[in-house]
Amino acid sequence: MSVRRSTRHSIKECVEVSDDDIENYCINTPRRRTSSNMLKKASMSEHRTPVSNKKRQTKDYENEQTQSLDVSPPKQPKFTKSPESLFSPSRLIERLSIEDEDEEESEEYKNIAVVEAPKAINKYHNASKVLSSGETNILPGREKEFAELEQFLNQHIENETSGSLYVSGQPGTGKTACISKLLKCEKFSQKLNKVYINCTSISTVASIYKKIKTELKIKSAGKTEKESLAAIEKYLKSNHKQILLVLDEIDQLCNSKQSVLYTIFEWPSKTHHKIILIGIANSLDLVDRLLVRLNAKCNLRPKLMNFSSYSKQQIIDIFKSRLEEANVIDIFPPATIQLLAGKVASISGDIRRALDIGRRVIEMADRDGKTDINIKDLDLANATPNENESSKKIIPDDNKEKNKPVQVRQVASVLNNVYGTSQTLNNDSDYNFPLQQKILLCSLLLMLRKCKNKDITVGRLHDVYRRVCAKRNIQSVDQAEFASLCSLVDTRGIIRLIAKKEPRLSKITLQWDQTEVTDALKDKQLIATILDDDSCLGGR
Structure with missing residues (x-):
């Protein structure tokens, strides 16, 4: 046995490694040089080599060392x-x-x-923006009502007592705006646990309990309506911060027995509840008409507060305050504001409708201004070179064209398009309601005059509308088209459509007076025949 073979057997017996590992070790080890051997070789050659060749040998040594060492190169410093x-x-x-x-x-x-x-600076854009803002801290014409609301809250906070208040008024009279401003006051934020709920956002009447429980952050395992009510009443009996509960559009909680409304209005009358309830709705007689049992006991009857419609001067003050806030008061001359405010105040006194008309007037003035500029540009393009140079000096700046004040004819045109009544300001206008809209409004008037149930939905109105059309051999529209038809009438401000998740359940209320609607339709024969036909109501 040779020496190599004996060595391999001895290594294999002692270390117990595989043949491949031993072979790789024997092959690779002689080729690998350590840095210590190379340093020794460099030092020995330094004594035998002349000084002139020292630099060259050192350079060769460095190259050899770099190639021989099997390591990664050192990290280079960043160069910025x-x-x-x-x-x-x-x-x-x-x-x-x-x-x-x-x-x-x-x-x-x-x-x-x-x-x-x-x-x-486009003042039209700024004016349209300030007239479209829903909430503002400045409420001209509602100083008295705001002070009364503030006094009501201060009284119950100081005495640590419960109470209820019912706020009524037509749409656009500032009810929600005043209460929203009241909720933002810091002095009430520190003392009250504020909860605001718009009842039109709930799917069913009894689901209001779940909504209140969620807003109060009450933790309970129950998910049903009865369990949510039990959790709320248990929370009210405990030691908690005084609660301010605001229910907007509270008339949406009406049902057959009014059980939900009675339950909610009874909370402030119970001891140790510490809750202040404010209900908001349009109907002035909701408490007297639907909540008769509350009148039997003095401690259950809520305090009543009514917001009257805005007068002409109040609408003028609101317009001026908003336009001055944006520094665009020169866009609306006094004559145009007086014309707009007088028309809206005489019909509804709805400030939201007045602001919407103001935005439409701004849009019309902006379009007219752009049209005038385009016509002048076209005239310049067709002019001769000499005329072109002279005309450039005469034409005013584009900013002056954009900031041109609105005119009375523009306000009159928008008012005629919005209302379209017999009291139109333009005698040349022959605007008429489409036939389908006439039948819709006549059907609504029939239900309001002859039906006992004044809670009118889109589904109920569509049923009456179909019967009216069938008796007169007029083709009726389907449910989806009828909902769109109601939306078109709603944009004119005649009716108010309270949308629900299912369009058939959306509620409809008449915003104009019935006599005003009949004057606007201009078809007394059609109105008389429909209003006298009780058979179209079906089972009522």
């Missing part, structure tokens, strides 16, 4: 370019030339640039 190196030579020359210029001359150029390119 100086800001000057990021520019090209031409760019550097430009920078030098700018810095060498006269400082006074550069300041003069800056001032000239500012004067030559002023920022254009």
